[in-house]
Amino acid sequence: MRALAPGLALALGAAAVPAEAASAVPPECVALRPGGPVQVTPDCVDPLYAHPVIDKQQDLTSPVAHRRVSGHFEGTGVKFTFYLPPAAQWKGRYFQYTYPLSDESALDRTIAFGAASGGYTVQVSGTVGYRHAAAAAKFSEQVAADYYRSGSRRIHGYLYGPSGGSFQTIGAMENTSGVWDGAVPIVVGVPTSIPVNFFVRAQARMVLRDVAGKIADAVRPGGSGDPYAGLTTAQAAMLREATSLGVPLKAWQDPDYVLGLNAPDGLLGFGAVVRQMDPSYATDFWTKPGYLGTEQSELGDIVRAALIxxxxxxxxxxxxxxxxxxxxxxxxxxxxxxxxxxxxxxxxxxxxxxxxxxxxxxxxxxxxxxxxxxxxxxxxxxxxxxxxxxADNRWFTALPSYYRHQVPPPEEGYTAFDVLRDADGTPLYPQRALRIGPRIASSTSGGGTYTGKVNGKVVVVDNLVDSDAYPWHADWYAQRVRSALGAEEFANRFRLYYNDNADHLEGPVTGSKASRIVSYDPIVEQALRDVAAWAERGVAPPSSTRYDVTDGQVTVPTRAAQRRGIQPVVDLKVRGGDEAHVSTRDQVTFAALAQAPPGAGRIVSASWDFTGAGTYTPARLGTPASTAFVNTTHRFTKPGTYYVTLKASSSRHGAVGPYAQVENLNRVRVVVHP
Incomplete structure (x- = not known):
């Protein structure tokens, strides 16, 4: 058990602490340089979170039996909750979720997964950075040691978080030592993510909205495969720019989401940040050369036509x-x-x-x-x-192309921005004096600078249909870690698992979206179990996914043995291809091959969706194995275009259960004639 810090003893009962221990004042957590991120260790005390207070303790039975301990840090708005399963289930570890906007209440699935995986669960209300999470993690160990009467037994901790939580997780693993043993950053953001990722899509909305359906049809199963066919010069240039910066072509299967048609401006509020931090931008946009407001081009004409x-x-x-x-x-x-x-x-x-x-x-x-x-x-x-x-929309019209004026220097390794540079690496367009992205990333991560110098084991989970946090981000960070640690230590401490047919949003996938997108919760659960086994017992997880990055697009091999990672691969055919034209009188044959990568487990379930509604019917499957052949026939009674899906799940040990059933799917197009 780690030494009690001031304030921790107060919350647990100071009378229980020997006088000689109470007199030893732990050092304060400090930054290594002025203005740098605070370095947190097990033995230092963070002055911002020095006084945790337990407000309530309850023994509950839902979603599983556990002791719920809730409290707050005195003098802050940060609250925490610990969910401790019975001692017989606890294996000396905990799992901790982080996200800037989360509250202190963990989801039922999160609590139950922790208990099923031999751990208690830590949840802290959201704020930026990692220091509040580190303070809660350290205090949870004191509470757990008292509850389980575990004495000096080592307690292992694992941090994980998606999107904004990935900033926090990376900031934590680079700027703490000995607090967590490992981490799983998910759908990774990087210091260029804001404002680039949402802004380029907003610019694409202005230019490509009317042809979005055509692009979507080209990239869907059975489509032409050429999303540029039939586009004007300006439209093709806009699609190429967005694609090269990282918007996955496959994500265009849902064009409304890519273009942010359900969001007011598509900028998720970051337009206001730009207006505050760079107040002269709109004036320059409409008056100076090098901006679309003055550029004499087809794209410039489109932008000026939108001005009110x-x-x-x-x-x-x-x-x-x-x-x-x-x-x-x-x-x-x-x-x-x-x-x-x-x-x-x-x-x-x-x-x-x-x-x-x-x-x-x-x-x-x-x-x-x-x-x-x-x-x-x-x-x-x-x-x-x-x-x-x-009345004017000068800012609204100027903001989407702000990303053109935020190009990082080539030495930072962001090759996706080559589309905005000339041959010698010089930006094609005027650059703003202030780069906003690194400032936002630093704030969210708690001052982290993405050095790649991680402490502990790290398993990154990233999704190939993510148009919010682009897939190349994870590769960029992996290269930072490799450079910082060296090849041998990189292999000993880092994995990157790409997850196909999954997007940015966590949680269950429902409705028609479930016909083409899988939940990434299960692969994160498996990654957490893997990082725990790696840190505690030296059991190295399966190899990272093999992939290539070309012009901002991440591609993976089609076969599981070559792709590796831990997600199964599904190859589905209708009448031997990706598309079939049939009649309402035909029995249509579907055949699929589902494979688990080496060391990733066995295929344990499969199911069919014949309507594209996201409603699945279990398929016949034999004994769980690394390879499964799934065949069936189906007759469509109504004319129309159908996207038929087979979804398969793999389990590390071949057992069906509620957690870590890693999913993937594949689809084909069936056009039914009368």
Whole structure:
């Protein structure tokens, strides 16, 4: 058991601590350089989280029997919960999930998986960085040692987190030592992820929205395989730019998600960050050479055509009982199909001078502007009949291509950005003085700089259909680790598992999406068990996935023996191919081969979805083995186009169970004629 730090003794009962131990004051956790990330070890005390307090302890039976210990760190808003299974189940370890926006309550599956894997579960409410997670991890060991009466028994810990949690996990493994024995960063973000990843997709939305269906059909099973066919020069250039920067071509099977059509601006709020950190960008975009606002090209024409810049007149003002304007009727507005991205400002009586920003919302159909809250007295007093307001989307239209002006230098290893460089590595477009991505990454990771100098075992899980955190990110970080550790130590401490047919979103996959996307929870569970066996018993996990990175796209071999990793591979054919044209009278034959990679286990289940609705019917499967042949016939009673899916799962030891059943799938296209 690690030594009690000040505050920890208070929470557990200071009277139990010998006087000589209480007099030994542990050192404070500090940064190695001014402004650098704080280095956390088992023996130092983080001054921000020095005083944990247990608020409540309960013995519960759901989702499994466990002791729930909940509390907080005094003087902070950070809360924690520990879920401790009965002593007979505990094998001396814990698993800890991290994400910047999580709360202190773990999911039922997370708790039950931990118990089934010989561990207790640690969950901490979200904030940026890793220090709060490290403090909770260290305190959990004190609580666990007391609960299990385990004395000085070594307790092993494993941290994991997706997306923003990957920033935190990597920051933790590079800037702590001895706190966790291993980690599983998931769908990895890197210091260029923001603003690039969402912004390039927003730019693609502006250019490719009308041809998104054509691109999707080309990359779906049975499609032409050529997503550029039939595109204009500007459209093809935009698709190539987005693809080279890392948007997976396969992700276009769901074009609405790639283009962010269900998000207001597709930028996930990071547009506001750019506006705050780089306030002169929009002005430069519309006035200086090298930006799409001034570029004389087909793409520049598309961008300028999207600009709205109007000065409508206030025809009528409605006020409240105190005479404050509540709504304005505007005349002279251009025809608007959407008010998304419009900014408003009150103008002085000369119709030109800006008084200040005007908050509110516009009904494009009626021309009525509802005055919002927070407007200054000067702005409100300027809202009179006959006065003008300024309505424009200059920022909204300029922001998507911000990624062009955030190109990292070649020596940082981001080869995906070669599409935005000339032959000698010089950026093709003007670069902003401030690179925003590294600052956001540093904040989220707790000051981490992605050195690759990890402490402990690390198994990365990354997904090949992830258009939020691009697949090449994981390779970029793997190269950083290899460079920092050397080839031999890299092999002893690092694995990268690529997961096909999985995207960015964790949790169960439901509805029609389940016909083409698998949950990555099971492969993460297996990775956590693998990293624990590796750290505790020296059992090396299966080899990393073999892959290639070309022009921002990650590709993997088609056969499991060559691909390796730990995800099964499914090869499905309909009448021997990827597409078949049949009639409603035909019995259609499907044949599939499911294979587990070497050392990854056996195929334990398979199921069919014939409608594309994500509803599966179990397939006939023999004794679990590393290879499974699955065949069936089906008759379609209604004409139409169907995507038929076979999903298969593998288990390390060949047993069917609720956890670590690693999934993959494959689809074919069936066109049914009357």
């Amino acid at each position: 810049d109007a000065k409508p007149t206030i025809a009528q003002v409605e006020t409240d009982e105190d005479g404050r304007p509540t709504s304005l009727t505007l005349s002279g507005l251009p025809a608007l199909t959407s008010t998304l991205g419009l900014d408003f400002a009150a103008l002085a009586t000369d119709g030109t001078t800006r008084v200040g920003d005007l908050a509110g919302t516009l009904d494009a159909a009626t021309g009525v502007f509802t005055v919002g809250s927070g407007n200054s007295a000067e702005v409100l007093s300027a809202l009179k009949a006959g006065a003008r307001v300024h």
